Amino acid sequence: MLLDPAIRDWVLIPIMIVMVLVGILRHHITMLLTGQPKKPQVKAIRESKALLRGMRLRTFGNHIPAHAFSMRKAILADAYEEGRYLKNAGANNNAPTTPPNPMSDPDMMEGMMEGMKKQLTNMVPQMLIMGWINFFFKGFVVIKLPFPLTPRFKTMLQSGVDTRDMDVTWVSSLSWYFLNLFGLGSVFALILGDNNAAGVDMAAMSSMPGVMPGAGQPGQQPDFNKLFMAEKENLLITAHKWDLEDVEERLLAKYGKKQIKKSNNKTQHSPKKEMTVKDKIRASQQQKAGSAGNKRRN
Amino acid sequence: MNNPSGNPPNENAHKYFQPHVIHNNKQLQFIRSCFAAIAGSAAGILGLTNWSGFLFYALSWSTLAVLLVVFKCYHQPGNYFMHGLRELVVDGAINGLLSYILFHTFLYGLVHLYQ
Numbered sequence: 001m002l003l004d005p006a007i008r009d010w011v012l013i014p015i016m017i018v019m020v021l022v023g024i025l026r027h028h029i030t031m032l033l034t035g036q037p038k039k040p041q042v043k044a045i046r047e048s049k050a051l052l053r054g055m056r057l058r059t060f061g062n063h064i065p066a067h068a069f070s071m072r073k074a075i076l077a078d079a080y081e082e083g084r085y086l087k088n089a090g091a092n093n094n095a096p097t098t099p100p101n102p103m104s105d106p107d108m109m110e111g112m113m114e115g116m117k118k119q120l121t122n123m124v125p126q127m128l129i130m131g132w133i134n135f136f137f138k139g140f141v142v143i144k145l146p147f148p149l150t151p152r153f154k155t156m157l158q159s160g161v162d163t164r165d166m167d168v169t170w171v172s173s174l175s176w177y178f179l180n181l182f183g184l185g186s187v188f189a190l191i192l193g194d195n196n197a198a199g200v201d202m203a204a205m206s207s208m209p210g211v212m213p214g215a216g217q218p219g220q221q222p223d224f225n226k227l228f229m230a231e232k233e234n235l236l237i238t239a240h241k242w243d244l245e246d247v248e249e250r251l252l253a254k255y256g257k258k259q260i261k262k263s264n265n266k267t268q269h270s271p272k273k274e275m276t277v278k279d280k281i282r283a284s285q286q287q288k289a290g291s292a293g294n295k296r297r298n
Numbered sequence: 299m300n301n302p303s304g305n306p307p308n309e310n311a312h313k314y315f316q317p318h319v320i321h322n323n324k325q326l327q328f329i330r331s332c333f334a335a336i337a338g339s340a341a342g343i344l345g346l347t348n349w350s351g352f353l354f355y356a357l358s359w360s361t362l363a364v365l366l367v368v369f370k371c372y373h374q375p376g377n378y379f380m381h382g383l384r385e386l387v388v389d390g391a392i393n394g395l396l397s398y399i400l401f402h403t404f405l406y407g408l409v410h411l412y413q
Contacts, residue, residue, distance in 0.1 A: 142407075186327075
């Protein structure tokens with residue numbers, strides 16, 4: 001079956017051109033609306049970095065000597081207790097344990113507004129163009145899909161045409177609109193560069209129906225007060241052993257130059273005698289045990 | 299943090315130089331966009347339908363992947379992309395398919411259906 005070339009000239013190509021142009025327009029409008037990317041707030045960053053600092057101290061504490069570690073531990077534990085790093089300081093001790101209300105926290109409010117603006121700019125042009133196509137280009141087939149589909153799609157794809165016998169592959173202009181919607185993403189990437197606001201966003205489309213105004217926060221906003229308390233507890237119970245504690249002894253013992261004095265005087269080593277490997281290991285272990293015992297006694 | 303592509307974040311991510319990663323991904327996206335347009339147009343003009351259409355897509359996609367790995371990645375896609383071969387071959391396949399279908403349908407209609 002052949003189609004009238006007038007359809008091609010007045011339907012197929014115009015719909016494609018209109019969609020490309022509307023996409024470009026939407027991209028530029030989104031750029032204008034969102035403006036500069038928001039600068040993150042100092043206090044919010046400080047909160048999360050303070051928590052990270054506590055975790056880092058726990059993980060790598062053995063790299064610093066004991067006095068430095070205990071000083072840092074004391075300072076951090078105090079700071080967590082008093083809530084000095086918190087973003088909304090002073091509201092903690094008697095606050096109810098509900099997570100912060102999205103309406104009251106100004107930063108989250110702005111985040112939500114941005115998301116809603118984006119969804120709006122995506123949906124409004126789609127609705128408009130769909131309405132335009134349904135109004136003007138109804139009642140005829142536009143193109144043949146090169147791949148087969150099940151008959152169930154007939155009502156959806158051949159919306160205006162009511163014949164029963166035509167293949168599902170002959171489709172109306174609305175389905176040409178959908179084809180364009182999904183396929184023009186790469187064309188926009190070519191024209192508009194990378195970060196374009198014009199292509200259809202798979203994640204946004206799939207999450208759209210439920211999310212709109214109500215669900216506000218996609219994830220629970222972490223309650224930093226509780227996190228700080230937990231971190232403080234973890235810090236207080238962290239053991240510390242300096243990695244470099246008796247490194248000189250260990251080094252000498254490793255190279256067999258150390259004179260080993262044992263408490264029971266069973267085996268006497270002359271100062272420069274070569275020890276076997278087993279003796280060296282035993283010697284270094286006893287050295288470490290001896291020094292650890294000394295520390296405990298002190 | 300949401301990961302839009304669904305890949306688990308790579309633990310070696312800190313070992314990659316971020317601007318280069320971004321640049322490589324941009325180039326890959328550009329290549330794929332052009333590829334979808336060209337392959338779709340070729341399939342449409344050739345008049346491939348049904349399964350041969352998709353087969354042509356799979357074939358040309360694999361050819362593109364092989365060419366990229368051999369000539370651009372010097373057989374080491376792990377050096378250029380964070381998730382290595384999988385990112386090169388699998389990740390963009392569905393997006394590429396959609397664009398391919400668009401161009402395939404368009405050219406097929408232009409060449410075979412209209413006088």
